Structures are given as C-alpha cells and as structure tokens.
Amino acid sequence: MTAPAPTSTSPTARHLWRRARGLLLAAALISVTALALAALRSGEENGSLDPRSSAPYGSKAVSRLLSEHGVRTKVLTNPAQLRTAVGPDTTLVVPFPDSLPDDRRTSLRAATRKSGRTLLLAPNPRTTAALTHGIRTAAPVHTNPTPPACDLPAAHRAGDADLGGFRYTTDAEDADSCYLRDGKATLLRVPRSSPADPNPTDPNPTGPRPAGDTVLVGSPDPLYNKHLDEHGNASLTLQLLGAHSKLLWYLPEPTSAGPAPSEERSFLDLLPSGWSWAALQLAVAAAFAALWRARRLGPLVTERLPVHVPAAEATEGRARLYRRANARGHAADALRSATRARLAPRIGVPVAQAHRSESLIPALADQAANGHSSDTDGARAESAALRFLLFGLPPRDDAALIALADDLDRLERRFLDHTSPDTPPTDKDVRS
Template sequence: MTATSAGRAPAAAEVLSPSLGQRARAGRGWLVGAAVIFVAAILALLLVGQSTQQSPPLDPSSSTPSGAKALLNVLRAHGVEVRSASTLGAAERATAGASPDDVTVAIYDPSGYLSLKRIAHDAKLPGRIVLIAPVPGVEQPLLEAGRDVRIVSAATALENGSILHGDNAGNAVRLFGARSRLVWYTPTIADSSAGTPATIADLTPGWVTPLVVLGGLTAVVAAVWRGRRFGPLVVEDLPVAVRASEALDGRARLYQRSDARLHALDALRMGAVGRLAKRLGLGPGAPVLTVCAAVAAQTGIDPREVRAVLLEASPRNDRDLLDLAQRVRAIEGAADPRPVPTSTAPAPQPDTARTAPDPEGNQGHRR
C-alpha cells in the first residue's frame, strides 16, 4: 500500500521483485530435490563405471562373458603353467628361469601402451610371442628381430562367452598350450613408452565426459527454468479508498506479530521528524541531528533528551515502546507553534466514501 501527502503527486510505483535470498528460500525444496537426483545419478554412474572397470576384456581372473578365465583354467588342466602380468617387469620375472622353447608370451594390448620395439631384442622376455588383436603392422619389429610371432586376429574368440563356439576352444588350446609355461601379459599405462606423464584423458574413465556434459546441460536448463522473469512486481492503486487508520492498524499488527518494536518506533520517529522539519522551516531533507537541535532550541528541552527520543533510544519491551511513543508525541506537541483551537463545536465526521486523512497529515492509503 502507498500513501501520498496532501496536495502532492503520487510517487513512482515501488518495485517489489523478490531478492536473491528470497528466491533461494522459495526454491529451497526444488534445489534440494535436484541435488538429490544429481547425486543419485553420479553414484549410479560411478557404480556402473566401477563394474565395467573391474572386469576388462580378457581379464585372466574374470568369470564374466568378456573375461578369459575359462581358457586359462582349461590350459592349467592340461598341465600348462599359467602366469599373469600387467607390466613389462612382471612379465620378465614370470619368464625367469625357463628355457625359450618352454615359454609362450601372450600379449593383449588394446590401448597400445607397449611398444614392441622395446621387447624385440629383450633377452629377458624369451620364447614365442602371441599377439592378440594387434594393430596391423605392429608386429614388424618382432619379425625383423627374428622372434617367433603368432597372431590372433579377434580377441572375442578367446572370451568366456564365445570360447566354446566352433573351433575356438581347440585352436586356443593348441596355440597357447604348446609349451609348458604361458605368460598372459596385459600392458598398462605403466608400460607406456611415450616418455611423458599420463594426461587426464589417459587416466579418466570413458563415462566421465558424458557425465560432465550432462551436468552442464542440467545446469543450463535449471538456470533458464528458474532464472526467467515475467517483469517486476509493482504497487498498483486499487479503485477503493482505504482509511489511513486501517493502514496504520494493519501495519501495527504486523509489527506486533513479529516483535519488531524498533521498526514500529522508527516509523513513528520518521513521521514526527518530517513534520517537525516542516513546521520549523527546515525543509523535508534536513538531517535528523539538525532537526533535533532545532527542536531543542524551540522547546528548551535538553538536546540529549531530544536525540534519545527521536534517534537513539531502543525499546526492550512493549512498555518501553509505549513510553517512547508518548515521549515522541510530547516533543512533537511541544514544538508545534500553532495555537490550540478553542472552539467547542463538534468536528465534522469524515465521509466514508472519500479518503480519510490521518492525524499525521497524510492522505488515505490505497492498496
């Protein structure tokens, strides 16, 4: 609701758009719900990513359809000593003490971490080399070094889920079980021959990038959804007149309900200071201290008392608020130079169809 002084044009409409804090409090439930959904999605993706990372293709210890445990168990049953290695050093130690004619080294390197030039002349890694699903031409350094090289073109033929299809099992047993010791070597990033540290892309699982993109799109959609505005909220005059006393009582009840005693007292003070400045000829923009000094000079009241009542004192309870309100009214009455009317004629009753003026000289409030 707005109030306009008598004879003064209405002020510009006040913008009542909610602040950022109010928006955050109003949307707290949506934010909490979105956060829960986002965290649940992250946990689900992490679990899926961990499950896939725990069983890489042709894992010698995995019983999943993509593992190679079935083949290696069959080879052990045929008397082949099977050893697994994930680094070049471990592979060299696995072949230690064995004759080159007794060793088969199976290398499965789908990520390309190992450079075969490093093992072409490696005396610590003797025996036959079996490359599983290599890049075409990558075996050339081994052939040039005179190594015995065999190639399995499809890794899926050795997996648990397809080892029993067709002749896969027989061919695999004949190839890997021809010698007494089999070293199942799956190079890791530790065998990288680039000579440079691993990058974030090398160390990050493949599901991280889609997750980041999904999170970014979710943030953009949420910003567009919650950030749009239909225009600022403004105060509009209603086509009815409201008594100033009703507006005064309504605001007073709000202050009382929220125990805002200081706000209620400040409202009385601001009205009194404005009227005192006008009556003493100081103008509506006069500082409060200037008004206090002029009131003290006009009434003879102690300047400290005037400052305490009009500016400094703070009510601690309802009794203090009532006392300070009465002192504000007393100071305003003492500073009023207008004579008190002596006529005993009854005052005319205000017309309810028109705006009723309040005792502070303001017109009726409009809602």
C-alpha cells in the first residue's frame, strides 16, 4: 500500500536556501567590497605629503626610493620626539610648517640646531621669520618646470624641476639661491655656519657649531607621488632628502598638545579612518538591499491555482498558519462565519443577512421553539446562548477553541440533519 503524501507546510532547508541565496550572495559581495576598500584606505592613510600614503598627493614613492638607497624614514608625531631623534646624521623634513603653533615652532627651531639638514616646505613669511634668521619671503608664483640656475650640485644634477610657490632671498654670501623666478629663489639653501642662521640659545656663540644647513623649498610638488617621475623632481628630491642615513618626517598631530601617555582612548579612536568609511558604505548598501528585498504591499489579486489542492490539505495548511500566529480569534471567526452561512438558508434567512445577529438569532430561536410556547425568561436565555455561540468573544486558549468547534458542530446537526426541533438547545449545546 502506498504511503500517503506528507501534508506538512513547514519550509525545508533546501527551500530556505533557494529563497535566501540571492540575498546572501549580494551581502557577501557588499561585505568583501567594503572590507577591500577599507583595507586600501587604511593602508594609504590618505595623507598629503605623508611618506606612508600612496595617494597621488602622498610621498610614499619618495620613501621607497630612499629606502633602496639605504636611507631609513621615520615619522615623528610628537614634539618630544624631536629632542631625542634629531642629530647630526639626520635630515629633518617639515611638510607643513605653517600649521605649527608658536610653542611647537620654538621646539622645532631648537631641534634644528642639531640636525644635519632641515628641509622646510613652502613656509610663509611669518613661519620663515620664526624658524630662520635673515631670510625674506616674497609672494608666491605658479609652479612650473624651472631650470636650476645655480651651482648647488644637487640642483645642477637634477636639472629642471617643478618649482614655484613662495620665493626667498637672503644676504648670506654662502647661500645657494636656485630655481629663480623673477630673480628670487624658489629653493634656498643656507649653511648653518652662515650668520643668516645664528643660534641665540647657544651659551657659547663664539665656539664651533655642528655643520649642517637649512633648505627652504617654495612648493612641495616635487615630493608628490603624482609628480615624482616628472622632469628632475625625483633626482632633486632624493639628493635633498638622502644627504644622511636617517630621514625624520615631522607630521605632528593636529592638537596643540600631544595626548598624555595615560590618556584613555575609546575603541573608535583606535580604528583607522578607512574602516569608518567602509562601515558607512556598508550601511548604505544594506539600506538599499533592504529596500530592494522589502515586501511590497498592494491590492489582493485572485489567482487560480495551477494544480488542484485537496480540501484536507488546504484546511490543514490554513490551520497551521493560524496556530503558528496564535490567531485563535481569526480561527473562531472562520468557524462561526461558515456555520452562519450554512444555517441561514435552512431557517429562511437571506444569505446577505446571515452575519447580522438581529436577523439570524431570532429566526434560530423561533425555529428551535417550532411554535411551542415557552416562558419569556427561557426564550431570552436561549437567544443569549445562541448569540454568544455565533457572535461571541474569541476563545481564550486552544481548549476553548476546540470546545467552540464542537458546539458549532452540534448546533448545525440540529438544523441540517433534519433532527427533531421539539427540544430546544440547552446551555450545554451552545456553551462557549
């Protein structure tokens, strides 16, 4: 004997996978893309003139080339590091000297007394006066390929380079004024032994001072990744920054004072900036995916089933849905509505009025009495019992729902099975 086909409507694992695989695949692609973007952004640091940044305006290419020639680059972010890291065998690069507050400029000037070379990128007149002595700053000009026009070996070997920006002049006789624009240097080298850069804090100004120099460059364009391979930019940059075995890149934090070592930092402060952008992109992508997959509410449409579904299976499926949703009220309404629709034609009530208690209940009570006289109180109790059975409150639990179904079934049998109506329904027959 063939076993009956199962009637369970519970979704299987295969069904769930087929429904969710598209959304899972889209979520996986979005996650991988967001993580890749975050990794790339966090690796670049997106910092202008940052030796760790591979962005067009970063300087990672310079750092890579210098490392191939034995020059080690170290990024300094705290003014306290200047006092211990700077020495005669180091080159100190200051990419943004104009952004330094007065206290940091004082610390920087004191540290540059000990460096082998200090390179200041595009300092304005106020910064130039604070960090050097005897150097005048002229208005900036456009950056263009410019010939060296000086005897400085580094400039002579590099040839034309992209220079411009601020221009500098000095009265020092041993200074090198290169890449002139309108007679003023866009690259000025001043040896430390020159009177143009005395040391006012030196307790013995007449004694020997360590050899070194200060270089002012009017435009940072030769150090950018995007311009390094143009003209003589790479040669000039490598010679200026590779004069010593150690290169110190001073990128102080934007606050006026560095954080204390014991200062507590939150988890978000420790995350790279790229990860926050990736989280934002992922949230936007998730919102679009939710809108794409959201249930679209619209008018109900009648659809013919492609196959014939047995009534037992349809009933069981509907019952499972009601049970899963704990919709005992809806189930009771369905049972009562079906009973009223079947009883109304039997007792002569139009189908259009089958669901109106004022039309159905009196007719049922009269049919049950079948013309026999009865006391008024009994008739009222009978009508109340019928009204509660057919139009009452939803059942409290599953047991009450089952009892309601049994009572409705007994009521139908009294009128639909042509049973004798001599005996009116009792309270037991119409209990809720």
